[in-house]
């Protein structure tokens with residue numbers, strides 16, 4: 424066995440949905456409805472949702488920030504993992520997407536744990552810092568061109584020992600293709616180069632879906 428990863432074929436993806444995590448009928452319906460939409464591919468995959476649920480539980484997180492809510496799959500997974508007095512603050516700038524999210528949060532009975540803000544997320548993160556707020560876990564999954572700026576801003580509002588989870592860090596494999604240079608790929612490359620040498624954090628990149636980096640903030 425070499426160190427390469429197994430290719431995720433459609434067949435294997437179906438298998439993973441069945442045996443790689445627990446996706447209940449409500450989440451399955453949200454996923455299927457979202458996939459019918461024009462930008463449906465932006466949704467996290469079911470294994471990522473289960474993984475985020477797991478992380479929130481393992482960390483015993485009480486405060487979660489999600490940057491990029493879309494139709495609410497990942498927020499629903501994380502909100503379910505929060506204790507009754509836990510809070511997830513979700514940021515997005517597209518009401519047409521978050522209206523769908525709110526319907527599903529209500530149906531799942533997690534609406535009391537979620538606060539949604541329609542805003543420019545990077546500006547809102549700066550406001551959260553001004554207010555002195557800190558989070559146990561932040562999931563970054565919004566406008567990729569600004570990932571390097573989000574990274575710095577998120578570290579400021581992450582608790583020591585807190586976890587920043589960043590999606591799409593492999594950007595369809597483009598980060599490793601020297602022939603590809605365009606704003607998103609270049610921004611993600613800059614981010615990845617920053618994180619790997621950043622002494623303020625511990626980090627690991629998982630080749631999971633489109634690549635997820637876990638960043639743990641050390642005590643200063």
Ligand SMILES: C[S@@+](CC[C@H](N)C(=O)[O-])C[C@H]1O[C@@H](n2cnc3c(N)ncnc32)[C@H](O)[C@@H]1O
Nearest residue numbers: 465466467491493497515516517543544565566
């Ligand atoms: C990849 S999707 C998020 C997927 C979501 N986490 C899920 O589980 O399905 C990215 C979201 O970020 C939002 N977004 C993009 N740029 C933004 C910005 N500047 N401020 C706030 N939200 C933004 C988009 O509207 C979109 O809903």
